[in-house]
Amino acid sequence: xxxxxxxxxxxxxxxxxxxxxxxxxxxxxxxxxxxxxxxxxxxxxxxxxxxxxxxxxxxxxxxxxxxxxxxxxxxxxxxxxxxxxxxxxxxxxxxxxxxxxxxxxxxxxxxxxxxxxxxxxxxxxxxxxxxxxxxxxxxxxxxxxxxxxxxxxxxxxxxxxxxxxxxxxxxxxxxxxxxxxxxxxxxxxxxxxxxxxxxxxxxxxxxxxxxxxxxxxxxxxxxxxxxxxxxxxxxxxxxxxxxxxxxxxxxxxxxxxxxxxxxxxxxxxxxxxxxxxxxxxxxxxxxxxxxxxxxxxxxxxxxxxxxxxxxxxxxxxxxxxxxxxxxxxxxxxxxxxxxxxxxxxxxxxxxxxxxxxxxxxxxxxxxxxxxxxxxxxxxxxxxxxxxxxxxxxxxxxxxxxxxxxxxxxx
Amino acid sequence: xxxxxxxxxxxxxxxxxxxxxxxxxxxxxxxxxxxxxxxxxxxxxxxxxxxxxxxxxxxxxxxxxxxxxxxxxxxxxxxxxxxxxxxxxxxxxxxxxxxxxxxxxxxxxxxxxxxxxxxxxxxxxxxxxxxxxxxxxxxxxxxxxxxxxxxxxxxxxxxxxxxxxxxxxxxxxxxxxxxxxxxxxxxxxxxxxxxxxxxxxxxxxxxxxxxxxxxxxxxxxxxxxxxxxxxxxxxxxxxxxxxxxxxxxxxxxxxxxxxxxxxxxxxxxxxxxxxxxxxxxxxxxxxxxxxxxxxxxxxxxxxxxxxxxxxxxxx
Numbered sequence: 148x149x150x151x152x153x154x155x156x157x158x159x160x161x162x163x164x165x166x167x168x169x170x171x172x173x174x175x176x177x178x179x180x181x182x183x184x185x186x187x188x189x190x191x192x193x194x195x196x197x198x199x200x201x202x203x204x205x206x207x208x209x210x211x212x213x214x215x216x217x218x219x220x221x222x223x224x225x226x227x228x229x230x231x232x233x234x235x236x237x238x239x240x241x242x243x244x245x246x247x248x249x250x251x252x253x254x255x256x257x258x259x260x261x262x263x264x265x266x267x268x269x270x271x272x273x274x275x276x277x278x279x280x281x282x283x284x285x286x287x288x289x290x291x292x293x294x295x296x297x298x299x300x301x302x303x304x305x306x307x308x309x310x311x312x313x314x315x316x317x318x319x320x321x322x323x324x325x326x327x328x329x330x331x332x333x334x335x336x337x338x339x340x341x342x343x344x345x346x347x348x349x350x351x352x353x354x355x356x357x358x359x360x361x362x363x364x365x366x367x368x369x370x371x372x373x374x375x376x377x378x379x380x381x382x383x384x385x386x387x388x389x390x391x392x393x394x395x396x397x398x399x400x401x402x403x404x405x406x407x408x409x410x411x412x413x414x415x416x417x418x419x420x421x422x423x424x425x426x427x428x429x430x431x432x433x434x435x436x437x438x439x440x441x442x443x444x445x446x447x448x449x450x451x452x453x454x455x456x457x458x459x460x461x462x463x464x465x466x467x468x469x470x471x472x473x474x475x476x477x478x479x480x481x482x483x484x485x486x487x488x489x490x491x492x493x494x495x496x497x498x499x500x501x502x503x504x505x506x507x508x509x510x511x512x513x514x515x516x517x518x519x520x521x522x523x524x525x526x527x528x529x530x531x532x533x534x535x536x537x538x539x540x541x542x543x544x545x546x547x548x549x550x551x552x553x554x555x556x557x
Numbered sequence: 558x559x560x561x562x563x564x565x566x567x568x569x570x571x572x573x574x575x576x577x578x579x580x581x582x583x584x585x586x587x588x589x590x591x592x593x594x595x596x597x598x599x600x601x602x603x604x605x606x607x608x609x610x611x612x613x614x615x616x617x618x619x620x621x622x623x624x625x626x627x628x629x630x631x632x633x634x635x636x637x638x639x640x641x642x643x644x645x646x647x648x649x650x651x652x653x654x655x656x657x658x659x660x661x662x663x664x665x666x667x668x669x670x671x672x673x674x675x676x677x678x679x680x681x682x683x684x685x686x687x688x689x690x691x692x693x694x695x696x697x698x699x700x701x702x703x704x705x706x707x708x709x710x711x712x713x714x715x716x717x718x719x720x721x722x723x724x725x726x727x728x729x730x731x732x733x734x735x736x737x738x739x740x741x742x743x744x745x746x747x748x749x750x751x752x753x754x755x756x757x758x759x760x761x762x763x764x765x766x767x768x769x770x771x772x773x774x775x776x777x778x779x780x781x782x783x784x785x786x787x788x789x790x791x792x793x794x795x796x797x798x799x800x801x802x803x804x805x806x807x808x809x810x811x812x813x814x815x816x817x818x819x820x821x822x823x824x825x826x827x828x829x830x831x832x833x834x835x836x837x838x839x840x841x842x843x844x845x846x847x848x849x850x851x852x853x854x855x856x857x858x859x860x861x862x863x864x865x866x867x868x869x870x871x872x
Contacts, residue, residue, distance in 0.1 A: 182774050185672040324845060354813075355848050360769050360778050361572060364813035367564040368844075370693050371814075387674065388770055395768070396564075397686060397694030411674045411770060529676070 171214045172207070172477060174199070174273075175234035177227050177244045177254070180219035183357030184246050184383045186410035191245060191275075191460070192217050193451045198464040208468045209477060222246060222357060224253035231257055235270055240479050243463070245276025245295070246383070247356075248327035252279065252286060259288045262557070269479040269557075273467065275460050278405075279327045280334075283505040287552035290479075292486055292506045294459040294466075298330050298380065298405075299548055301428045304512050304541045305403055306338040308426070309346075309376070315401070317349045319374035321365060323385055324353035331380035331405070349374050357383055362392035369398060376401045387411030394419035402426065407517065408535065409456060413528035416517050423518035423536065430510050431458030431495035432535040433526035440495045444526060454528055461494040462508065466501070480557060498543050505552035512541040560691035565810045571699055573806025574706035578761035579779070580786040580798045581713060582754025588730045588793025589750055590640070591648060595655040598780035599662040600755040603628045604762025605771045606670055609677040617680035617767075625759040632755025636748045659776065667773045674772040702764045709757065710799065717795065726750060730793045731869070785855045791868020800866060805851045812847035 176195055179188035192215070199213040207213055216239055218230035227250045231242055244254055251274055262269045272291045274282065278298040282291060296304075309315055320335055322328030332351055339346050349372040352365060359365075366389075369377060377400050381389055386406050393400075394415055402425040407416065416425045433444045433454055440458070447455050455461070470485035471477050486501050493499040499510040515535040520527060524534040583597045607624035608617075615623075635658065643654045678684075679698045686694035717723035729736040729746055737743040762775075769775070786805060790797030819839045858865060 181667075181672065182777070185774060186674055186772060189672045353845055355845075358778065358848055360775070361568075363568045364565060364810045364847075367561055367568065367693065368814050370564070371558070371561040384674070384770055384772070391770065395694070395696045395699065397689075414676055 171212045172241070172471075173214050173216050173234075173237075173239045175216045175218055175231065175239040175242045177218045177220050177230050177234070177242060177250075178246050179222040180217060182221045183385075184222040187383045187456070188219075188222075188246055190410060190453050190456055193453060194447075194455065194457050194460050195243065195464070197447060197451055198461060202464060202468055208471045209475070211477070213464075220244075220250060222250065224250050227254055228257050231270075235261070240269070240477070241271050241273065241467070243273040243275060245274065245457075247325075248277040248279030248282065248330075249325050249356075251277030251282055252326060255282060255286060255288050255291045258290045262290055266557075269483075271479040271483055273463055275457060275463050277327070279330055281326065281330070283507040284551045287505050287550070287554060289483060289506070289554055289556050292463075292483070292501065292508070294463045294508045296430060296510070296512055296546060297507060297548070298327060299334055300509075300512065300546045301405060302331065302334040302338055303548065304514065304539075304546065305378070305426075305428050306335070306342050307541070308514050308539050309339070309403060310342045312401075315343070315346060315376045317347050317372070317374045317376070319350040319352070319369050319372055319377045319400075320348065321350070321352040321354065321369070321377060321379050321381070321389070323356040323381055325356050328353060328356070328380055331378075335378050354385075357385060359385065359388060362389045363396065365389070366392045366396045366398055369393075369400070370396065374400055376403060378403045380405045382406035382409055384411065387415050390415035390419060390425070400424075404428075408432065408454070408528065411529075413517060413531050413533065417529075417531040417533050421518075422533075423516040425517045426514055426538060427517070427535065428512060428514050429458070430462075430493070430512055432513060432515050433528075434515075434520075434524040434535050435495045435513065435537065436523070437496040441525070443494070448526075454526070458494040459508075459510075462491065462499060462510070465494075466491050500543070502547075502550075504554065505550040506554075507550065509543050509546050511543050512546055513537060514539040514541075560693065561814050563690060564693055564695075565814050566807070567695060567699075569807035569810035570803060571703055571806070572810060573803035574703055574710075575761055575765055576779075576782065576786050576806060577799055577802035578706055578709060579758045580783050580790070580802055581710075581795060582757040583783055584787045584790065584793060584795065584798045585726070585730070585750055586754045587787055589726070589733060590644075590651070590747060592640070592651045592655065593784065593787075594754075595652070595780070596635075596658040596662060597655075597755070597758055598776040598783055599659045600628050600632055600758040601762040601765070601779065602666060602773070602776040603631065603662060604759025605677065605766035605775060606666055606675070606762075607759065608763035608766050609670075609675050609771055612677070612680075617682075621760075621763050624763045625756040628759030628762070629752045629756025633748050633752030635755075636751035640751070641744065641747075659780075663773055663776060670773065672773050674770045677766045677771040679767040696768075698768060702768060705760065705764055709760065713757075713795070722746075722749075782851055785851045787865075788855055789858050789865055791865025794865065794867040794869070797865055797867030805854065808850050808854065809847055812850050813844050815843040818842045 178191055179185050195215045199215050202213045220227035220230050258270050258272045274293040276295050278295050280297045280299045320332050322331050404427050407425050407427045470482050474481040474485040487503040489501045491499045493510045497511040501508050516538045518533050520534045524536050527534045579601055586594050604624050607627050608620045611620035611623050643650045683698045683701050685697050687697040687700040688695055725741055786801045790801030
């Protein structure tokens, strides 16, 4: 009798555990929750948690509750793989990650290999922000989907915009020293050369990723180079500190950035006093004249106390839900097949499509500048009073770049 | 070119002085207690966050006084009720204690203020360019940082050289047991030194917070360099720490402004090697390796002069 009780006491919670696991869809969120990337990683986590709650309020996905499992990778590829394995061991079949293409490269390899070795137990990797073009070209994988525009798409749009600004004569490139930063610099060089041969590149800097505390020496160098514009793919504290040092030194240049809107960026821009001289390229921002996204932004800010940095995360979660409903299954391979060529009305309005060839999502891209607002820009950032204003919009069809991906399908 | 040199020198000295504010306390604590205080940079962070919070309530100037006092008081308490209890179990235990403390402080700061950077602004009184040199502004706040560091350096020197307590501290640096035998209350001196040392780190935090970014990983970013300063300068040597701080500040700043690489010096690498590891080494610029320069210096010093530049004891 006692033996039976013992077996039951061990077995029952296990049964309970599996029963519980089947009632939720777990998404492993692997991103920095400590260290230099923590400020953006934490913002991302809050965004995904908000989105999961939104889905759950509408009954979840196929009647199952969505749960975000936070996993701290310290922006470190090795740590990310440990966290991914940990997540998979605890029953997670969907991973999402964004910060750091070095991490993304390691994760996509890991997921692909894992799926080859464990047929029937596949895991999908949803990438919401790692924009290294390699991920949807040479290193593309059936199990990887990217919702952010790749760095090449962004640079294409950014240089097209720079082409229309004749005042740009001398450009300085400053980027983080890893795969993504290097791809930004080479693309910027190549595209500026073809589109604006008269532009001189007066500096090309790579600095360590998320390790610099004071950018004043770099700013002095930019100043000495005589540049009138700076192009940078910096993110996290690297963009905030860079802009802050520029503010202190009174560096008056135009900034063409990928991520100036992240944590600390807007505050630093306000300090520089560069009114509408800092540009950002994104798939959306708060002040787009679009009713549903503006309403969402309002609720989001009231609840999370942050601006929505990742409209693409909204697209990701909503498309995931739609694909699962379409496949009538939460089996990752079926969801992946449903996602291929899926069309979707994106968060900020307009058409989006997940291209089957490389699993890159195409969507309208916006260039916006940061500065004083008019009544057309209701939202400010970080309580600075300044907000993002539309400078240019690129339609979905104009963002379609070719891919070299040769997808291997299961 | 001249512009770059002048600005880099100013930036280098400023960074060096900031390092010195922290390293001075660390080196004295290190040589008196024989313990590398891993949590030292955490007090720098605490200083920044206390400064942020107090300047929210009462303004920046009270914060500049109150935050270091608070952090210093906390430091003294840590020594009295933490380190001194752990001391009985030997140096390894002490080391682990400070190591754990650093994590604990970081976690507590994250719980209270979150992981995102807080909005710690330069006080309006100092928010203007002090002077313009070759069209580059030099912020008044940075000059103020420089001024505070210099004043503290001179004050520290006077206290150590001209006062009775300074003499005892100096004696305790080299002969802690002898000082104890002479009837001085070594325990109280330790507590005082720990308190003052952490308060100095907190001063650095309050003045660096608005200039850099105040967030919970700021201790981790500066911590390792502090140990380099202490080892390079020489154990327990304040002038050594001063020289090492300036040296590291200048090396790091100037390295960033240099674009030289092996390819630049000897011409491009033969295409045969373009795809090998050699091309990475060949093309890397001095600017790119700037952040590891201090650690390179650390390794060289440990090999060729283990007691440090001005040190008298072997580490």
